[in-house]
Amino acid sequence: MTPSSQGKVDQKENINIWLEQINDQSKAAVSIDCVIFGYSGDELYVLLIECNMPPFEKMKSLVGDLVRNDEHLKEGASRILAERTGLKDVYMEQVQAFGIPDRHPLGRVISVVYFTIISIHNYDLIDLDQRKPHWIAIKDIDKLAFDHKKILDTSLATLRNKIRNYPLLFNALPKNFTLIQLQQAYENILGISFDKRNFRRKLNGMPYIKFTNEMQQDVSHRPAKLYTFDFEMYEKLKEQGKALFQL
Amino acid sequence: MTPSSQGKVDQKENINIWLEQINDQSKAAVSIDCVIFGYSGDELYVLLIECNMPPFEKMKSLVGDLVRNDEHLKEGASRILAERTGLKDVYMEQVQAFGIPDRHPLGRVISVVYFTIISIHNYDLIDLDQRKPHWIAIKDIDKLAFDHKKILDTSLATLRNKIRNYPLLFNALPKNFTLIQLQQAYENILGISFDKRNFRRKLNGMPYIKFTNEMQQDVSHRPAKLYTFDFEMYEKLKEQGKALFQL
DNA sequence: TTACTATGTGTTTAAATGACACTAAGATAC
């Protein structure tokens, strides 16, 4: 019997029902899964680990673990990512919670999913718990443990949506980048192509994308200009309602 | 000790750790909160109930309850909404999960939040469990029980974002509506105003917004044309990538 | 028939977008 099917109950009784429920049937394990997209300069990857739980022993899974009782979900995501892969200081955003009842073989586990995108060159993976964290190209993934393929698909849609409206992708590029690197990153991740001149016209119109006065080095052709994204300036303009990033 | 701090463990041991954890410290109560926005024709409301849990006895809260062990989150949202308010057949979408550790006085409760917007005239509220469900104007809310004010604010941002990109708001209008009703709904909810002629030009350009051949009745002035939103046509065009709803 | 009230309509200007092809700068090979 649930509190909501009780009819009129006095307050103390109601709380007792709550307490009983919280201690009993309505408790669920809560896990966090991190969908860490990695960009290499020409392809989109996602960070996976080996799954060691039947019946998924030979499959790969997202980076996840149970959340602790006393931690914020976002902090849990950071902790779990660090414990399993050595990645630190990675800013993640929540995608959503996934909770179909049979998604986990050991019982009900509700998963709260966080995602981000980083450059695979800026971070070293450390196998802290023998789960072999590694980057796998998105295009090579067709099955994952649990419902992680569905989680990945949803997160990828979220990623694609976000990078068109927020300057998220700059975290996945070198600090100084060329406009062609930037264009290709968008093209590779969105799966569409942009007109070079129109793309550059739009980006050059954004004051927070700044030429660094430096040029590409060690290339056997005309070196490209290096630009950088001024996050501070962007945030300031955005507060004033004067910066709308759109691609 | 968590699985991730174990170092090399064999598979069976690993699973035992998981089982132990799932049965012990890492279980949390999971609740669902429904943010049901209601539009009256001139103002935005949200559906609240009386909170009967200390220390929030005299405050109002969102419509929520604990999720059951065997139900999908979305189905749980529908069940809880129906049990507490009598509302049925209300399509909701997930906002996100909220999980700061001290958000609930009885211990850790992670809340998965769903939202929608409906017309307050299309539904009758039934007080099935003495929690007095009722509509409160958004502008009159400054405090709510638990962290529900924060949840409401986040959900309102999600609502405002969604209605500009998806035809969600038509669910909150009469089946047949005038363009002025539609424009005012957008203005009231977004808090901005649109130019009447530009707004109508844009809406008239959407083939799935159809004139019904009917006119407003019983008004003491020139009657307005009644339009309807053809969801079927919209979905069909959208599949073909040929319908982008944007306001 | 006059007044009242909310509905409905078009044009002009500016800004953003889309399409499109050649020159420029440096490295390398001869």
Added chain:
DNA sequence: GTATCTTAGTGTCATTTAAACACATAGTAA
């Protein structure tokens, strides 16, 4: 040192979209 190779970088025109703006219209009520 000249020619060749490779990728970087640039401008214009046509089209579409957005913004600004004021008066005639259809019905009701006096």
